[in-house]
Amino acid sequence: MAKKSMRTAINEAIRLEMRRDPTVILMGEDVAGGQGGSADVTDAFGGVLGVTKGLYTEFGPSRVIDTPIIESAIMGTAAGAAVSGLRPIAELMFSDFIGVCYDQIFNQAAKFRYMFGGKAQTPMVMRSMTGAGLRAAAQHSQSLHALFTMVPGLKVVVPSGAYDAKGLLIEAIRDNDPVIFLEHKAMYDLEEEVPDEAYTIPFGEANVLREGKDVTIVALARMVRFSMEAAANLSKLGIEVTVIDPRTTSPLDTDTILESVAETGRLVVVDEANPRCSFATDVAALVADQGFKYLKAPIKLVTAPHAPVPFAPNLEDAYIPNAAKIEAAVLSIVAAGGRNAA
Amino acid sequence: MQLDRDTLAESYRTMATIRAFEERVGADSLSGLIPGFVHLYAGEEASATGICLELGEKDWIGSNHRGHGHCIAKGSSVEGMMLEIYAREGGLCGGKGGSMHIADLSVGMLGANGIVGGGAPLAVGAALSAKTLKTGGVCVGFIGDGASNQGTTAEAMTMAVVLKVPVIFVIENNGYGEFTAVSYHSGGIDLAARAASFGMEAHKVDGTDFFAVNELAREVIAKTRATNMPAVIEVAVNRWHGHFTGDPQAYRSAEELATVRLSDPLVIFKKRVIEAGLLPQELFDKIDGEVADRIDSAARAAIAAPPPDISTVTTDVYVSY
Numbered sequence: 008m009a010k011k012s013m014r015t016a017i018n019e020a021i022r023l024e025m026r027r028d029p030t031v032i033l034m035g036e037d038v039a040g041g042q043g044g045s046a047d048v049t050d051a052f053g054g055v056l057g058v059t060k061g062l063y064t065e066f067g068p069s070r071v072i073d074t075p076i077i078e079s080a081i082m083g084t085a086a087g088a089a090v091s092g093l094r095p096i097a098e099l100m101f102s103d104f105i106g107v108c109y110d111q112i113f114n115q116a117a118k119f120r121y122m123f124g125g126k127a128q129t130p131m132v133m134r135s136m137t138g139a140g141l142r143a144a145a146q147h148s149q150s151l152h153a154l155f156t157m158v159p160g161l162k163v164v165v166p167s168g169a170y171d172a173k174g175l176l177i178e179a180i181r182d183n184d185p186v187i188f189l190e191h192k193a194m195y196d197l198e199e200e201v202p203d204e205a206y207t208i209p210f211g212e213a214n215v216l217r218e219g220k221d222v223t224i225v226a227l228a229r230m231v232r233f234s235m236e237a238a239a240n241l242s243k244l245g246i247e248v249t250v251i252d253p254r255t256t257s258p259l260d261t262d263t264i265l266e267s268v269a270e271t272g273r274l275v276v277v278d279e280a281n282p283r284c285s286f287a288t289d290v291a292a293l294v295a296d297q298g299f300k301y302l303k304a305p306i307k308l309v310t311a312p313h314a315p316v317p318f319a320p321n322l323e324d325a326y327i328p329n330a331a332k333i334e335a336a337v338l339s340i341v342a343a344g345g346r347n348a349a
Numbered sequence: 350m351q352l353d354r355d356t357l358a359e360s361y362r363t364m365a366t367i368r369a370f371e372e373r374v375g376a377d378s379l380s381g382l383i384p385g386f387v388h389l390y391a392g393e394e395a396s397a398t399g400i401c402l403e404l405g406e407k408d409w410i411g412s413n414h415r416g417h418g419h420c421i422a423k424g425s426s427v428e429g430m431m432l433e434i435y436a437r438e439g440g441l442c443g444g445k446g447g448s449m450h451i452a453d454l455s456v457g458m459l460g461a462n463g464i465v466g467g468g469a470p471l472a473v474g475a476a477l478s479a480k481t482l483k484t485g486g487v488c489v490g491f492i493g494d495g496a497s498n499q500g501t502t503a504e505a506m507t508m509a510v511v512l513k514v515p516v517i518f519v520i521e522n523n524g525y526g527e528f529t530a531v532s533y534h535s536g537g538i539d540l541a542a543r544a545a546s547f548g549m550e551a552h553k554v555d556g557t558d559f560f561a562v563n564e565l566a567r568e569v570i571a572k573t574r575a576t577n578m579p580a581v582i583e584v585a586v587n588r589w590h591g592h593f594t595g596d597p598q599a600y601r602s603a604e605e606l607a608t609v610r611l612s613d614p615l616v617i618f619k620k621r622v623i624e625a626g627l628l629p630q631e632l633f634d635k636i637d638g639e640v641a642d643r644i645d646s647a648a649r650a651a652i653a654a655p656p657p658d659i660s661t662v663t664t665d666v667y668v669s670y
C-alpha cells in the first residue's frame with residue numbers, strides 16, 4: 008500500500024467510480040478550470056485546491072462540467088439530474104457558500120423521497136470544503152455539518168483522513184440518497200496508507216481509533232487528530248481514553264458511543280463547530296438521554312466559541328479547539344470522578 | 350476634460366496609491382507576511398477611481414473580494430487597511446476580517462465580500478436607506494463578471510427596478526471569474542445587455558481610460574441621484590495578476606500574459622494629461638515618490654504592529670446580548 012494524501016484519495020475515489028459507472032458526473036466551479044481561457048488548456052486547476060485535477064482529461068467535458076458561479080443552479084441541477092438518471096457529484100467550493108443554495112439541498116433534494124411517498128431516489132453527492140485553519144476568515148472557514156445533520160433525508164459524512172475519505176466517498180457515490188461530503192481543507196495534505204483499488208466504508212459505523220478505560224472522546228474530522236494527540240499526552244499521565252470517530256453524523260453510530268460510555272462513564276465531545284444546537288450537543292443529549300446511568304462525571308464539550316471564525320492567525324488559533332483544550336476537559340472530569348480501576 | 354488640475358493630480362494619486370498598495374500587498378502575501386486569500390485589483394484602478402470621484406460622503410459603495418481599490422478610492426485610510434490585511438491590532442476590522450472583508454462604514458464603504466454575488470443586494474439596501482431617509486445619497490455596487498451570473502445579482506437588479514432606488518451596479522468585467530473566462534462562464538452573452546433587460550439603462554466603458562469612466566460615471570450617477578432610477582455600467586478592465594496571489598495562471602497564454610499590462614491606466618492617464626499641458630511630468634514623479642513612501646511606511650508600520658488582543662476572539666458578535 009502506498010501513502011497518499013487525502014487530496015489524492017478523494018481524487019481516486021471519484022476517478023474509480025466514474026470509470027465504473029458512466030452515469031457518475033462531476034460538476035462545479037473550476038473543477039477543471041481554465042475554460043475559455045487564452046492558453047487553450049482544459050484542466051488548469053482541478054478545483055481551487057487541486058482535488059479534482061486530471062479528471063477532465065480522462066472523462067471530458069460531458070462528465071466533468073465546469074459551471075458558472077451559480078451555486079443554486081449547481082445544486083438544483085444535480086438534484087434534478089439525480090432523480091432522473093444520473094449520479095452527480097456536485098462541488099460546493101466552500102461549505103460556507105451553502106447560504107447561497109441551501110434551498111436546493113434541504114427543501115428539494117432532501118425531501119423528494121418522503122414527499123413523493125417513497126417513489127424518488129436522489130443519488131447525488133454534494134462535496135464541499137469545511138473547517139478553519141487557513142486564515143480564510145468568517146465566510147470561508149465554518150464547520151456547518153450540524154446544518155445538514157438536522158435535515159431528515161440527508162446523509163452527512165465528515166472524514167478524518169485519507170483512508171476513510173476514499174472509502175466513504177465511494178460509498179457516498181454508490182448510495183441512493185443525497186449525501187453531504189465535507190472535506191476538511193486543513194487535512195488535504197495529510198497522508199495515510201490508502202489502497203489503490205476501490206473499497207467502501209459503510210455509513211453509520213464509527214471508527215474506534217484508540218481504546219482506554221477512563222474517558223470516551225467523540226470527535227470528527229480534524230478534531231480526531233487533535234484528540235489522538237491529546238490521548239497520547241494523557242496516557243503519559245496515566246489516563247487512558249477511548250477515541251471514537253463516528254465518520255458520519257447522519258446516520259450516527261449511537262451504539263458504539265453508548266457502549267464506550269458504559270465502560271468509561273465519562274464523555275468529552277470535541278467539535279470544531281459553534282457550540283449551540285451542534286454535533287457536540289447532539290452527542291451529549293444522546294448520552295444524557297440513553298446513557299445517564301453510566302455517567303460518573305459531567306459531559307464536557309470542547310468546541311469553538313459562539314462567534315464567527317476570525318481572520319488574524321493568533322485569534323483563529325485561539326478559536327479552534329486543540330489538544331491542550333481537550334486534555335484540560337478530560338482532566339477536569341477525571342479529577343471530578345476519580346480514575347477507573349485497571 | 351472637465352477636471353481641474355488639483356482633481357487631476359488627486360485622481361492620479363488615488364490610482365497610484367492603489368497600484369503601489371497592491372504591488373506591496375501582493376509581494377508580502379507571496380512571501381507569507383500576509384495570511385489568507387488576497388485578490389489584487391492592479392490593472393483595474395481607473396474603474397474605482399473614476400467612479401468614486403463622483404461620490405461624496407453621503408454616498409455608499411458595496412464591494413467584493415477584490416476590494417482594496419474600491420476602499421482606497423472611497424477614502425479609506427491605507428494605514429488602517431494595511432493593519433487589517435496584515436492581521437494587526439488597529440486594523441479597520443480589528444484583524445477579524447482581513448483582505449476579503451475590509452469594511453469602512455465611516456467613509457461609506459459597505460464592505461468587501463467573501464461571497465460572490467453577496468454584495469449586490471446589500472447595495473440595493475443602502476440605496477433604499479438613502480431614498481427613505483432622503484439623504485440625497487446613492488450607492489454603487491461593484492460586482493464582477495462572474496458575480497453578474499449569480500441569482501442574487503438578478504434578484505438585486507429586479508428589486509432595484511421595482512423599488513426605484515438610487516443604485517448603480519458597476520460590473521467590472523476583467524474577463525475571468527476565478528480561472529474561467531467570461532466567454533465560457535456567461536455563455537458569450539453581453540453582460541450590459543442582460544442587465545438592461547431588467548429595466549435599467551446600461552452602459553459600457555473602457556476601464557483603462559480614466560476619463561471615459563469618469564465622464565460616464567458623472568452622467569449616470571447624476572441621473573440616478575436625480576431620478577432614483579437604477580443603472581448599470583459595465584467596465585472592461587484587465588486583471589494584471591492571477592485570481593489570487595499564487596495563482597500560476599496556466600489558463601492564460603504567454604501572449605496574453607505578455608500583453609495584459611500594455612494598456613496601463615496610469616500610463617494612459619499621464620500621457621493624456623501631459624500632452625494636454627495640464628500637469629507636468631515632474632508632478633507625476635513627485636506623486637509617485639510620495640505614494641511609494643506612504644505605502645512603504647504603512648506596510649512597515651503594519652508589520653511592526655502587535656496582533657489583536659486574544660480577548661477579542663469573542664467580542665463584537667452582537668451589539669448587546
Ligand SMILES: Cc1ncc(C[n+]2csc(CCOP(=O)(O)OP(=O)(O)O)c2C)c(N)n1
Pocket residue numbers: 036076078100104107388414415463464465466492493494495496497523525526527592
Ligand atoms: C458564492 C461564492 N461562490 C464562489 C466563490 C469563490 N470565488 C471567489 S472569487 C470568485 C470569482 C469571482 O469572479 P468575478 O465576479 O468575475 O470577480 P473577479 O475575481 O474577477 O474580480 C470565485 C468563484 C465565492 N467566494 N463565493
Ligand SMILES: [Mg+2]
Pocket residue numbers: 493494495521522523524525526527
Ligand atoms: Mg471577473
